[in-house]
Amino acid sequence: MPTNAVKDYKRMADAIRVLSVDAIERSKSGHPGMPLGMADVATVLFSDFIKVTPQDAKWFNRDRFVLSAGHGSMLLYSVLYLLGYPDISIEDIKNFRQLGSKTAGHPEYGHLSGIDMTTGPLGQGISSAVGMALAERVLNARFGDSLCSHYTYVICGDGCLMEGISEEAISLAGHLQLNKLIVLWDNNNITIDGHVTDANSTDQLRRFEAVGWNTLSIDGHDHEATKAAITQAQQSSRPTLIACKTIIGYGAPTKSGTSKIHGSPLGAEETAGFKQNLHWTSAPFEVPADILSAWRQSTARVEGEYQAWQDAAQKAGAEFAAAIKGELPQGWNQELDKLKQQAIAEQTKVATRKASEMCLETIVPHIPTIIGGSADLAASNLTFVKGMKTITKDDYNGNNIMYGIREHAMGAIMNGLALHGGVIPYGGTFFVFSDYMRPAMRLSALMGLRVIYVLTHDSIGVGEDGPTHQPIEHLASYRAMPNIYTFRPCDVVETAEAWEIALSSEHTPSLLALSRQNLPTLRHTSSSNLSRKGAYVIAGDEQSRQATILATGSEVSIAVEAMTKLAAEGIKTAVVSMPCWELFEQQSEDYKISVLGTAPRVAIEAGSSFGWAKYTGDQGRIIALDDFGASGPATDLYRHFGLTADNLVSTIKTLIKG
DSSP: OOOOOOOOHHHHHHHHHHHHHHHHHTTTTOOOOOOHHHHHHHHIIIIIIIOOOGTTTOOOOEEEESSSSSSHHOOOOOOOOHHOOOTTHHHHHHHHTTOOSSSSSSOOTTTTTTSSOOSSTTTHHHHHHHHHHHHHHHHHHHHHHHTSSSOOOEEOOHHHHHHHHHHHHHHHHHHHOTTTTEEEEEOOOTTTTTEEEGTTTOHHHHHHHHTTOOEEETTTHHHHHHHHHHHHHOOSSSSEEEEOOOOOOTTOOOTTTTTTTSSOOOOOOOOHHHHHHOOSSSSTOOHHHHHHHHHHHHHGGGGGHHHHHHHHHHHHHHHHHHHHHHHOOTTTTHHHHHHHHHHEEEOOEEHHHHHHHHHHHHHHHHHEEEEEEEOOOOHHOOOOTTOOOBBBBBBBBOEEOOOOSSSHHHHHHHHHHHHSSOOEEEEEEEEEHHHHHHHHHHHHHHHHHHHEEEEESGGGGOTOOOOGGGGGGGHHHHHTTTOOEOOOOSSSHHHHHHHHHHHTTTTTTTTEOOSEEEOOOSSSOOOOOOGGSSOEEEEEEESOEEEEOOOOHHHHHHHHHHHHHHHHHTOEEEEEOOSHOOOOHHHOOOHHHHHHHHHHHEEESSSSOTTHHHOTTTOOEEEESSSOOSSSHHHHHHHHTTOHHHHHHHHHHHHHHH
């Protein structure tokens, strides 16, 4: 297709539609409604606006695209194939939703280079896009237009806007005036169960305007109107919502405009009628050469900007290169090592939330890419340290985000920050409120992102605030989640080791469960990071032990106290600190046996007993808390629930006597 030829948007959009229908028909599974309805908008967006280079799909200054309505994944797969991304072929389109296929049921980050985020859980995509747009502004403020200046585009549906997380995210985006964020809303008034108006009367345009967004409304099947709206959005000083009025399942003869086409294949008869309506005569999975050529040539407009960026990046120096690669600066942890040594020398006694703050004081000045924040709990989480600067709409050149009381959005936004690259996010709240972030935390783990969750007030040690604020089942639940490191450190040294591992783990998120109450320093050496092993003997008689005590966090000091009392009675025990079960499971069987020993084992933890039997065995004992806690001073609660050295001593003596 000559560069001066008039683009046939309709036929280009129909290519998306037909590929989507063919793939869904072949797999007998999928969601054709959205790809058919939003094909016109996607065609204008990708062929005229989005700045991408398929041959260098991870080019740092590309525009980001998030298909928040992830059920419509075939729209994205079709576009990537049509644009000529080298890692997606027509065979991949044919293998949609098959085991081992790159074209999974919902877009999965890492499967194809053109996918910027795993989506599917509604509301997560639009919320993480806020993090991407924020990262762009932060890095733009730091490195300038020539190195970081691009848009974040989102296609979302009514489901994304009805999920509560979207309100938190769009409100923060409006507050920070993230003007390079453009959301295209598939406004088709259809959900799985029927019409949107059956369950919702929200005026979405007024809602977005109320939180500081620019809003536009168009016919989503009018290509010129779509071009004009995106052009106008690019010039706005605020984030923009473009309401695209569409017909779900556009072109389907009997199912278009109804909920019947949302999540089911068209079927042979409907597919035939659909193709007849589009005047599409090519065989299944065949795209006419002129249409494919038009799509493939559409990214040529980006070549000049791509080359200019390459030249600028070469001149930018090592700091920019390291930032976009996610590398930590040389010697970033030297001050952290000194902190460990000092804690041992001075026998520092502080809460591990305070220990985390002490760690951050040594880390933040040496890692310019780190961005912290808290859900309005910085004074309790201790996530804001001296020298940090809060990001505002007037100055993005900072390293702290005031998320407000928005845990849902904070988790998703941190995912977006990490996905964008160039920054390393951490954020804090109370451990019990991690429930609000759990869907985003699960996506962190699923996508393999370096996101760090600072979760304080980790047990009944919260005290008087009572059961609503006392996490009981949370440790067990995160230990059950794949690919997330759940740390519960016992002192300053283990806290520093946890931070060191979390920051070094580029493909695994980390959770730091930190105490409110003061804990003694138990470690006697910091020459090696023992927490990397997940568990180790921290005290006692390792060789001739009669029992082994397993503990984490604040209960390790209780275990050591019990060990001392038992020793006075001639009973030899070893105390094993287990700050991270996931890392322990990665060790060799020989190492695990050497740590756990063969003597009877007793575990103690101020949380659910669930999971501990794996380590104590059938003959062992577990002192834990299968209850929601209670309101009262922490010391009284520990006695009430039997989390004491005396109870541990009694339990061990009974156990070894048989």
